[in-house]
Amino acid sequence: MAASLRFSGLKTPPAYSFPKQTTSLQCHSASPTLLSFAAFRPSNSSILRNISLRRCCESRVFRVCCQGGNVDVIQRNEFEAASSGEAENQLTCVMKFGGSSVASAERMREVADLILSFPNERPVIVLSAMGKTTNKLLLAGEKAVSCGVTNVDAIEELNFIKDLHYRTADELGVERSIVDGHLEVLEQLLKGIAMMKELTLRTKDYLVSFGECMSTRIFAAYLNKIGFKARQYDAFEIGFITTDDFTNADILEATYPAVAKRLNDDWISDPAIPIVTGFLGKGWRSSAITTLGRGGSDLTATTIGKALGLREIQVWKDVDGVLTCDPNIYQHAEPVPYLTFEEAAELAYFGAQVLHPQSMRPAREGDIPVRVKNSYNPNAPGTLITRNRDMSKAVLTSIVLKRNVTMLDIVSTRMLGQFGFLAKVFSIFEDLGISVDVVATSEVSISLTLDPSKLWSRELIQQASELDHVVEELEKIAVVNLLQHRSIISLIGNVQRSSLILEKAFHVLRTNGVNVQMISQGASKVNISLIVHDNEAEQCVRALHSTFFESDLPELDQ
Ligand SMILES: Nc1ncnc2c1ncn2[C@@H]1O[C@H](COP(=O)(O)OP(=O)(O)O)[C@@H](O)[C@H]1O
Ligand SMILES: N[C@@H](CC(=O)OP(=O)(O)O)C(=O)O
Incomplete structure (x- = not known):
């Protein structure tokens, strides 16, 4: 059964009760960016897993599908936003900064300047761990397996990570206490690994999560310090639900409405730039922290882009966009100005490190353009990835x-x-x-x-x-x-x-x-x-x- 609602202007009821067994609801909205719907069971407010949202391309029609039926209430966050006059003030884009873009205090300052140089954007920021932190955490974990509990505090990589994060906090003028707790727990975790003499995939994911958890906390504190209100989010706390394939988890459909609801609700009630950990999720069976595979922050960014129906997804790297080949193989590689989602997906799947293999899927499904830019050279045009492009002159x-x-x-x-x-x-x-x-x-x-x-x-x-x-x-x-x-x-x-x-x-x-x-x-x-x-x-x-x-x-x- 399909229900159809037509809304005009800002007057819309805050919730709509679905008849049992309803399978789809079609809404016509006043706002072209209207996006987030969440389906709830009012009895326990749990978000339904089998809901998906589709925007009919180029129109103001949004379709909510619920394969299993049995939806009780649909709450429309954007309609509420519209009625309270916030529609003009919605989040506009997602900007993801990789490890190389936030490798030091100086780089974090530059990234903050870069974000603030777009005064018309209200971005969601996704950050990776600082520099090579993820690799260092993995190495520390491997050393802990055989070094003995009493030698953990001498692991070189642990001390490097402590020093990097404390130094960055000091140089940015934010409290060390922002990462104190994480660094203490990290050392305890390494002692646990040393005691067990074992590093499972599940523990690996928990171990590397400290990188993103700390970079986002430092960066959000810095933005707040310089007068731009920011709020830090751990992805595994705001609805990034994944399979339990530790080190290589897949995002589950339930993620989209949950993330949209959380970020939109917070933005509407108390606007602050969201700073979200890339790469991390929560296993739906285990409830443990999972990771999306190396380079997974790109996928975090495109997932947020689709969940919120943002205008653009920007991934900021240390190269002038997607290049004609890996610059480490051939230094004269040139930026590619335009790509289709399909080309970018093949390129990523077949090994181009610049994009996570799965990252194009949410962007393609939400039909949201992805721009690959260089945070070291923001004036370079970068690469624009869209559904279609002119192929008439294209060869390779x-x-x-x-x-x-x-x-x-x-x-x-x-x-x-x-x-x-x-x-x-x-x-x-x-x-x-x-x-x-x-x-x-x-x-x-x-x-x-x-x-x-x-x-x-x-x-x-x-x-x-x-x-x-x-x-x-x-x-x-x-x-x-x-x-x-x-x-x-x-x-x-x-x-x-x-x-x-x-x-x-x-x-x-x-x-x-x-x-x-x-x-x-x-x-x-x-x-x-x-x-x-x-x-x-x-x-x-x-x-x-x-x-x-x-x-x-x-x-x-x-
Ligand atoms: N075809 C390609 N185009 C651009 N960069 C590439 C390509 N193939 C490999 N790379 C490598 O990917 C790196 C950027 O990806 P990555 O390190 O994951 O960025 P970040 O950590 O900033 O997200 C570049 O520094 C470059 O060395
Ligand atoms: N920090 C994780 C996730 C990530 O996406 O990193 P980057 O954006 O620096 O590739 C990794 O190193 O895999």
């Missing part, structure tokens, strides 16, 4: 390298014409919970690569035995060749031009004496993947970059 957008990939050649032991071979192979991967990246098939053989981010997040010993297990299972139906130390070179761009791209690419690879071991063009039409040996990969990327970005390509005919 970016070259991405994913190293240390495992490849499997699987040849059926049965004869040609047997059906069900592909299905059997993929059911083995499904049973073992391993995801596959790139695939090329013939009737009796399959070559594929395994997704290292899923496989490699597990312990080393577990990885080796999982690979043995995969091979063992596949050998029941096929001859299997396991090839390690391979790289995927992904050519992201306009695959409508695949003949031109492949002609150029193969010319370059042949000239450089490189043998391509597998090639695949995905259905996404933005990515051609080439598999080469690890030790040839970087040289290939540099040569491909010269050909595609530093020399003239033939004019493109439609």
